Amino acid sequence: MPAKTKSKTAVSKPTLKNIGLSEETLMGLYTNLLKTRTLDERFRKLFRQGRFAGTYFSAVGQEATTVGPTYGTREEDIIAPSHREIGAAVTKGIPLVHIVAQVYARINSPDKGKTHPCHYGWRAKGVISPSSTLAGQTIVGTGCAMGFWIQKKDNVVLAFFGEGATSRGGWHEALNFAGIHKLPIVYICQNNLWAESVPATMQAGIKHFADRAKAYGFPGVTIDGNDIVLVHQTAAEAIARARAGEGPTLIECKTYRWYGHSEIDPADYRTQDEIDEWRRKDPLDRADRLLQDLGILTTEKREAIVVEVNQEIDAAIDACEKEKYAEPEEAYIDVYSEQFPVRRDEY
Amino acid sequence: MPAKTKSKTAVSKPTLKNIGLSEETLMGLYTNLLKTRTLDERFRKLFRQGRFAGTYFSAVGQEATTVGPTYGTREEDIIAPSHREIGAAVTKGIPLVHIVAQVYARINSPDKGKTHPCHYGWRAKGVISPSSTLAGQTIVGTGCAMGFWIQKKDNVVLAFFGEGATSRGGWHEALNFAGIHKLPIVYICQNNLWAESVPATMQAGIKHFADRAKAYGFPGVTIDGNDIVLVHQTAAEAIARARAGEGPTLIECKTYRWYGHSEIDPADYRTQDEIDEWRRKDPLDRADRLLQDLGILTTEKREAIVVEVNQEIDAAIDACEKEKYAEPEEAYIDVYSEQFPVRRDEY
């Protein structure tokens, strides 16, 4: 069984000192959690109102697993996300208007509306625009880490994926390669117990997905993914190790998505008990209580943040609602570099 | 580190009783080892003489890893080989003439000359004809085991591969699936330290490839692959477990190929010291000495076996040397079942 890092927030009387994080960091983590949650719930609502097309993958309930590792990374560090990493997109600092535009598939989206919602990417902040193929960014992200290793840069890659994606062959090939060369990458598995309708118990014959790391010769650790402090600190240690050339870490964050796989999934394969249990473990609520206990969050302060976050989100949504879709001919753009003009068929 | 099964042949005074195998079994193992070795060395010679086309993958030095597990399996059990499993082909009982015909690509070969040498397969004995794609038969073999599991048959599959093949994504997907459903299969990794020119240390960040099993929730064990008794007994236990529905085992056999990756490889990436060291660990020689110590093999008996084996091999080679290649039009045969005749283009 993999080592379990003990939560520093579990101590009876938490203080900033025994937690080992600054007030700024804790407030930063909290604010990003809150912003992610608020935006995510807004997207769900907007989708149900038919404000955007396609589908929507909510990450509500598991935001700590993406906000925690991403917070504090450097601008040059790379985020290699899958489909449920709105928290990483927000925390790495993709402007909200780009995030909303991506979901709305408007012309002002970084991808100009080409891929479907939740594929947030923004080169300026080092966030890879994802493909849908699960573990795709684990492989490509490992390649980014290989690039840093080749150039002896001390940038780090954070690769995110669900426990389901760990069954993919390409995932194995990537982690195996990273293990051989001690690449600067941290693998973050969000084990939310389900891959669409398939329970984690039918995804692998192991209990802890962190055990997969034993096949590659680097550490794997299973932690409570709803404890933002623990997630942040575990990831920060792994990032420091990676940056120092000591190789990858696989961090399995046990967590849960509150809603369906996507907004069109009734998720009736789960029991209400299971859902209720995990709702009680709400990472945002937990962070909120911790910060209150520490005396760095008051009702007034929270209200101010809520107002500010909502204003920012409203502004972003307003801006995108006003935007148009790209012209149809945009379909012919960005096939090749300018060197190779694309032949257009006229029908 | 994986458990290391202790060799029962290492005891100071071996007896049949403390080894736990019958004289018949020991003689059977020995005879198959010898036959495999003799045939393999003959093939090498014939290749250098230009008697057959393509290339040849010698398994000399690592025969115990294929003969040991295969000996004693049932006719209905499946062998899923890669390219270095001449020992499994011989031991499972593919008629030598078919083995030679396959290497010679003659019309009397089971594959009628379609694939290249060393792809031994024979349905009547449950040996899958391999493709060249490494780990290919690991995947397909796992599918055979799935078939047995679906039908609740107590047949078992032995899947063979080199340590290099364990880096393939499909290999991971197969073992992961086998772990979930406790399929009746035994995975046998012949870690001969090299994958073509790439050393095992550059194939994975782990020392023991048996550790890969930890990612799948079934036992992995690293053993001395040149100890035929140990290999046979370890495999037999794993086969019994698999047959009883207790799931897969990954057995890593440490071994060595004496010659090049194929006969056209000078293998100059290895040191002479390494080669010498492993030649001293010759599995055939070791078996020979053990059987002499046990008093069940005498010089006369060995000579008789050698003569018989050589006669059988001579006869098979003679038969194939006389055979023709299939007619060119054979290229159009076995594309589809009879239901779909193939269109032939005339040029």
Next chain:
Amino acid sequence: MKKTTFIEAITQAMAEEMERDEHVFLIGQDIGLYGGVFKATKGLLDKFGPRRVIDAPISEVYIAGGSVGAAMVGLRPVAEIQFADFITPSMDQIIQQMAKMRYRTGAQWTSPMTIRVCCGGDVGGGLYHSQINEQWFFSQPGLIVLLPSTPYDAKGLLKSAIRGDDPVIFFEHKRLYRWIKEDLPEEDFTVPIGRAAIRTEGKDVTIVSYGLMAHRSREAVDQLEKDGISCELIDMRTILPWDRETIFESVKKTSRVVLVQESSKTGGVMAEVGAAIAEELFDYLDAPVTRVCGLDVPAIPFAPPMEHYFLPNAEKIGRVVKKVMAY
């Protein structure tokens, strides 16, 4: 009598074949507990149990390759790849094992199995939920490739696929799942593999198509009829081996042909059909063999105006047919 949807036809085919032959089993992601993301396997886990309706992990390589193995020991796998976009990881097993098993083993070992692949655009799926990729399988002798456009054909062809001794890639266009309905016979039936269907007889021009495009072509044909152009519409149904006879007979009669394909033009199935017609019916043609296809861009974009622009439709087909008629 309640009309049967395309997807219900698929479900029926599987249920009936599983009933008929205990060697038939299903494997795929979310097909058991969930009944499939499009509900194609709804109810089958309850009926046939977890060894015949297997919920697979995210392992497209194994889903394809493991099925090959099961087929080799006598089973009749029906594997599901959730979206054609995710069949790329299965390519190795499909091309190197499934398609070549009979050939490379001298027919000792065979791979009688079916891979069902949900495919196609016009559903707002974007780059990664709209692909078909049928041309890769079309260029691999040893495979059978099917892409039906009606519930009747879907059911009948899927049954033929399951019963047959060859490896089959069975494409199901998701746009048709709930859109197309028809009455199906109560009794057991199959549709023969390798035969195209003539959907409308006509004398001026032959339109060849399959899948969703068979419907878009039909819409064009109806409109063109009003404009006085009589089209013979052929629905290929089987992509490989394709029905040269039916198509050639029609072209010999009409002397004009328009080929309609949803996937990108370059290197698509209709390139072969077009080249073969040009090669073998040179003297019959009164106008160039002409294609209407998806755009030559990396995949179908997501935003609705771009998706619409990518896809052939009745207007585009109509315009091209008129151009060919005017030639």
Next chain:
Amino acid sequence: MKKTTFIEAITQAMAEEMERDEHVFLIGQDIGLYGGVFKATKGLLDKFGPRRVIDAPISEVYIAGGSVGAAMVGLRPVAEIQFADFITPSMDQIIQQMAKMRYRTGAQWTSPMTIRVCCGGDVGGGLYHSQINEQWFFSQPGLIVLLPSTPYDAKGLLKSAIRGDDPVIFFEHKRLYRWIKEDLPEEDFTVPIGRAAIRTEGKDVTIVSYGLMAHRSREAVDQLEKDGISCELIDMRTILPWDRETIFESVKKTSRVVLVQESSKTGGVMAEVGAAIAEELFDYLDAPVTRVCGLDVPAIPFAPPMEHYFLPNAEKIGRVVKKVMAY
């Protein structure tokens, strides 16, 4: 001056580009310590060290996909797939990541990289060491696909590939590695992507080909000349985007065209070339566009008589050209 072999030209291109640009690196199986199974990378590990010449594990998925990642952070990967037969596992990364990166990210991220793929038959390689599979990549817009037939083109095109900003599949026909030699310029040169080469000018018939078949066609052309038939031989060199202009100009001149391809006929590259000619040059053609291709069987069989039977050669090409001339 010592003539340069095809494979030496490849080695030179890599060495020179690595010298020129420190972002260029190599990854592949057996390319380092061993210098490549065909010795294409001989000496490069010593020269550039283990971070620029990376011996990869047996991981074709990662070799392709990891290279995409490295390209995204500014490097210029040159990945090697040891045999085209083993590129099937890479399909997912090539099709879904490498080919679509620019498109799906609004050109924020790109994948300037080259995958070198050793391919082709006529070397006694059998089913699993003779494949090309170029048609899969040919049908994927966003990719550049190259398949040179001479040392000059190999070197010049590989350099263009490495320097360019687009993802390239660079096929190297192993039959040509040591067979074809020529003098190469001392100074740096590139060959432009997207332009075919006219190998012999002629007036009676156009032969279009690439790779090994360009040489087989040349042999046919030489023989046909003796028989009084003047052939214009075009070597495509770039498969995607293919050079319509050069081919079309030639066909307009000769009015007859024979297309020669090593891979199986159905769904191959020449289906597209043939269909496009039939579509756009209808009025110029005096005879049907005709193909000479590999057989429609699962792969090239091993035994020499079958392999020989599978492959197009000068005699087959000659016979077909004469048929086309007699039309």
